[in-house]
Amino acid sequence: MPQLLHIDSSADLHNSVSRRLTRMFADTWRGQGSGHSVVERDLHRDPLPHLPDAGLHYARRLRTAQEMPDAAAEALQAELIAEVIAADVVVIGAPMYNWSLPSTLKAWLDYIHVLGTTVPFDTADQPLAGTPVVVVSSRGNTYAADGPNGGQDHTVPPVELTLGTSLGMAVTVVTAELTLAGRIAPMAPLAAKAAESLAAAEESVQHLARALG
Numbered sequence: 001m002p003q004l005l006h007i008d009s010s011a012d013l014h015n016s017v018s019r020r021l022t023r024m025f026a027d028t029w030r031g032q033g034s035g036h037s038v039v040e041r042d043l044h045r046d047p048l049p050h051l052p053d054a055g056l057h058y059a060r061r062l063r064t065a066q067e068m069p070d071a072a073a074e075a076l077q078a079e080l081i082a083e084v085i086a087a088d089v090v091v092i093g094a095p096m097y098n099w100s101l102p103s104t105l106k107a108w109l110d111y112i113h114v115l116g117t118t119v120p121f122d123t124a125d126q127p128l129a130g131t132p133v134v135v136v137s138s139r140g141n142t143y144a145a146d147g148p149n150g151g152q153d154h155t156v157p158p159v160e161l162t163l164g165t166s167l168g169m170a171v172t173v174v175t176a177e178l179t180l181a182g183r184i185a186p187m188a189p190l191a192a193k194a195a196e197s198l199a200a201a202e203e204s205v206q207h208l209a210r211a212l213g
């Protein structure tokens with residue numbers, strides 16, 4: 001029974017591009033057979049509290065004597081980690097907010113990135129190693145490496161570093177850019193490029209959902 005964990009973080013519940021693309025991924029996934037199940041976690045509709053205690057960044061055996069996180073926070077962390085470990089594939093909507101990622105998604109990363117539990121530290125344990133994760137990045141502008149905003153995308157790099165470099169997950173990034181072309185008048189001439197970017201992203205998420213399913 002292949003299971004998808006479908007995560008959204010956009011604060012836009014009406015016209016979100018990342019939500020449209022993650023939904024397309026999940027629908028394509030479901031379309032592959034009744035055994036293809038989906039677990040949804042909407043980090044905007046149902047936000048996590050910010051990480052309440054630095055001790056949660058470490059497995060219990062690695063904490064100092066002063067680090068005694070609240071039992072409810074530990075239980076929430078265990079639930080989030082178990083949820084992602086149970087997934088065969090993960091898709092994450094990651095809009096660019098102020099050159100960075102939504103705080104709701106950052107909170108989720110803070111809970112699941114745990115030295116000695118999900119990240120190898122004093123042992124080689126890396127339970128998420130190899131799990132495919134598709135990160136759907138939507139952004140109002142363009143951040144092409146060779147353009148004037150090259151190097152200013154601080155949304156995707158921390159997600160790739162956390163999930164890929166540290167947790168060992170197999171990260172694929174799908175980008176839809178120039179999403180504000182239809183909203184900001186001076187960007188109107190970029191509408192065709194925005195449509196092109198969205199069409200390519202739609203094709204990518206459908207292809208990936210089939211390939212990973």
Ligand SMILES: Cc1cc2nc3c(=O)[nH]c(=O)nc-3n(C[C@H](O)[C@H](O)[C@H](O)COP(=O)(O)O)c2cc1C
Pocket residue numbers: 010011012015016017018019093095096097098099100138139140141142179180
């Ligand atoms: C709080 C906020 C901050 C934003 N900051 C940026 C930004 O720094 N750079 C950018 O290109 N677009 C920015 N945008 C535009 C969004 O990236 C764009 O609307 C994107 O499509 C949002 O994803 P969504 O469509 O899935 O909601 C911002 C939007 C919001 C709501």
